[in-house]
Amino acid sequence: MQEVSDITNQYQREILKAQLEMQEQTFRYISEEIHDNIGQLLTIVRINLSMIGEVKHVDSDVVTVTKKLLDDATSGLRGLSRRLNAEFVGQQPFSNSLRLHLNLIEAAGIHRVSLELHGEETEFEPGVKVIVFRIVQEALNNILKHADAHTISIALMYFPQETVLRIRDDGQGFDASKLNGTDRQKMGVGTHTMHYRANLIGAQFSIESKQGAGTLVQMTLPANRTAAM
Incomplete structure (x- = not known):
């Protein structure tokens, strides 16, 4: 009973730690997104408004473009606010959370x-979703x-007995032989x-990579860690 209690407490602590790290990571992405994208949109809006204030006859195209820019900035901020909420990941289908995160990367x-x-x-x-x-x-x-x-x-x-998650990139790769061996130091x-963390939730985890051949990260989770939607 004590062992089960210790494992449960360890699992709960890891979930909380993962939530905090998730927020910290998201904060960094959001800071870059605001600076590089939303900030630029609002700068153009400000320039357009200055032009409108200096002319007697307002060009309807300028007004239309300015409204569109404001809509884009508002939509972007709304999406960023959702990502700030750790509970949002828990409430959404996992694929939605992945798609939102990838969109944030692509926006750069x-x-x-x-x-x-x-x-x-x-x-x-x-809890498993947060850790995954x-x-x-x-x-x-890392990519x-x-x-x-x-x-x-x-x-x-998604398979009847397991769920497999693969993350692949076409980068420079590295010698991954030491990562999947017994020498974790x-x-x-x-x-x-x-x-x-993968071991904590009963998942198999591996990293495959070679110099110049990109990297594949794979995690296999047994079906008993999922529930029907």
């Missing part, structure tokens, strides 16, 4: 992204920081944490 204009769904989508347990999403965030963060990739693709495959902190 550096990477092409894609999401493929196979099979009938089933939902993760709430945080593992995805960590994997994507953005180290891979020098052009494309990022995620495949989410050679792993970076982020990679070790992904392995640890």
Whole structure:
């Protein structure tokens, strides 16, 4: 009973930690999005409004464009506000959370992204979903920081006995042989944490990569950690 209690407490602590990390990671993306995209939209709106104030006859096209820019900025801010809410991930289908996160990456204009769904989508347990999403965030963060990739693709495959999640990039790759062996001390902190969290929720986790051949991150979760939507 004590062992079960310790495992349960450890699991709950990891969920909370993952939620906090998830928010911190999202804050960084949102800061860049506001600066690079929404900030530019509002700057153009301000210029257009200044032009309108200086002329006697307002060009209807300028007004239409300005309204469209404001709509885009408002829509962008609404989407960003949803991402700030850790509960939003728990309330949405997992594929929606992935798609929103990939869209945020794509908005930076550096990477092409894609999401493929196979099979009938089933939902993760709430706590499991938070941990899986945080593992995805960590994997994507590694790609953005180290891979020098052009494309990022995620495949989410639902089978009767398991759910398989694959994250692939076309970056420079690396020697991943030491990551999947027994010597975990050679792993970076982020990679070790992904392995640890996957093990905590009963998932199999692996990273495959070669120099110049990109990287594949794969996680397989047994069906007993999901529930029908």
